Amino acid sequence: MSNEKFDERFDQAFEEAFDAAASKVDSPYPAPDTKQQSWQKIKQQLDHKKKRRKRKQHYQIAGVIAASVVGGAVIFSPPAMTQAISPIYQQVKDFGDGILQVVSGRDEPKQEDYSRAKTPPPPGYFDDDPEAEMHGYKENSAVAESNSADYDFTLEEVKQQATFVLPEFKYIPEGFEFDDIRVTELKRTDPINWVTTLYLNDKGQSLTFSIHNLADGRKVTVGVLGELSEITLKSGDKGQFMELSNGHNNVDFIHDNLRIIISGPFGKDELLKIANSMEQ
The missing domain is CATH 3.30.200.100 (MucB/RseB, C-terminal domain)
Incomplete structure (x- = not known):
């Protein structure tokens, strides 16, 4: 499996897990606000990495300079x-x-x-x-x-x-x-x-x-x-x-x-x- 496909499937699986976990933060366990903040912090980090990957792909497509062929x-x-x-x-x-x-x-x-x-x-x-x-x-x-x-x-x-x-x-x-x-x-x-x-x-x-x-x-x-x-x-x-x-x-x-x-x-x-x- 290519890295790109793996990343897409990982992102999908993570978001599903995140939604499921976030929906349970109002359970009787203590400190639900803390749990929700922690999950939100992780999701922000994931979104940041996804944005980085998207930028990198555009730079690769851009062809700022074509492939080096010295060698x-x-x-x-x-x-x-x-x-x-x-x-x-x-x-x-x-x-x-x-x-x-x-x-x-x-x-x-x-x-x-x-x-x-x-x-x-x-x-x-x-x-x-x-x-x-x-x-x-x-x-x-x-x-x-x-x-x-x-x-x-x-x-x-x-x-x-x-x-x-x-x-x-x-x-x-x-x-x-x-x-x-x-x-x-x-x-x-x-x-x-x-x-x-x-x-x-x-x-x-x-x-x-x-x-x-x-x-x-x-x-x-x-x-x-x-x-x-x-x-x-x-x-x-x-x-x-x-x-x-x-x-x-x-x-x-x-x-x-x-x-x-x-x-x-x-x-x-x-x-x-x-x-x-x-x-x-």
Whole structure:
């Protein structure tokens, strides 16, 4: 039985048990109010976990960034590389067969010559920095689980703790409403360097904004499976449009010290319209 089906059946069984127990709190046993409060506390905890699972499923469907494919595919041939302007750069590695890796950071990437190598490099060799912020996505997974799973941050709390000014997007496609915000910090009081916001419509489709602050020298590495083309926004910011195999296409660009990835079930024109509506 899958975890999802198990969770659904467990929730149903628990709620039935809860209703049965709650109906008996007016029995002659002492302290019925205490019993009812205890049951209510447990039910609140269960509801909170169910909400977490629902959010996680939406983030997985969202396709903030497609499955990471760095690894086995890397060993077949050295990647072709392109590079944007400094001091903030975006380096695109094309491994062939629609397998791409996009690296962003402040320091110039190393341009190494692999043409004379007699044997292929080991898996993971092309990861620029072992400490780079690598999204370790599994096959058919779209987004990693947030490290802040135990915290509920409001939008205002994120704005106060973020190390950057959160950009606003004036255009959101019709039917999509703000649903959730996630950060990656291990402690609730840590400065926030990476924010992902989630919008949903009544069909369960998702629109996500993933924003990374590169100002402190960190790198962000993203693996995608699809096709990539260069774009230039009205602001002059340059980036890529990623047409992904999972149907959630991305616009990925650098603005000042921020790497911004917008993902949703839209074509290029609609994603560019969203990106061009950005204000900061």
